[in-house]
Amino acid sequence: MSETAASAPPEETGPAEPVVPTVGPPLVILLVGVLCVVLSIALLVADAGAAGNIAGYLLAALGPILAVGLFRKSDLTRRISPYYVPVDLISFLVPAMLVLGTIAVIAHTWQIANRVAS
Numbered sequence: 001m002s003e004t005a006a007s008a009p010p011e012e013t014g015p016a017e018p019v020v021p022t023v024g025p026p027l028v029i030l031l032v033g034v035l036c037v038v039l040s041i042a043l044l045v046a047d048a049g050a051a052g053n054i055a056g057y058l059l060a061a062l063g064p065i066l067a068v069g070l071f072r073k074s075d076l077t078r079r080i081s082p083y084y085v086p087v088d089l090i091s092f093l094v095p096a097m098l099v100l101g102t103i104a105v106i107a108h109t110w111q112i113a114n115r116v117a118s
Contacts, residue, residue: 036067044056
C-alpha cells in the first residue's frame, strides 16, 4: 500500500439525510386532455366526414373539461401534503389546452353545419 493512501484521513460524512418523497401535480390527467384536443384537431385536418366531426367535437368539448376538473380535484388533495412540489408548466398548459379545445369545437361545429346545410 502506498504511503499517501495509508495516511489519508477518512472522509467525514455527517448524518445521512432522509430521502423525502416529493408529490407533484397529476400531469398524466392533463396530458390525457391534451391528447383529446390533438386527436380532435387531427380528425379536423383529416376531414373524417360527419362521424369524424361529431367524434372530434365530443373529444374537444368533453376531454379538456373533464381533464381539468379531475386534475383540479386530484391536485387539491395532493397540495395538502407538506412535500408537494408545484410545476410551473401548468399555468401555461391548462389555458392553452382549453383555448385550443374551444377552437377545435368551433371548427367541428362549422364543419357539421356545412355538411347539414349541403
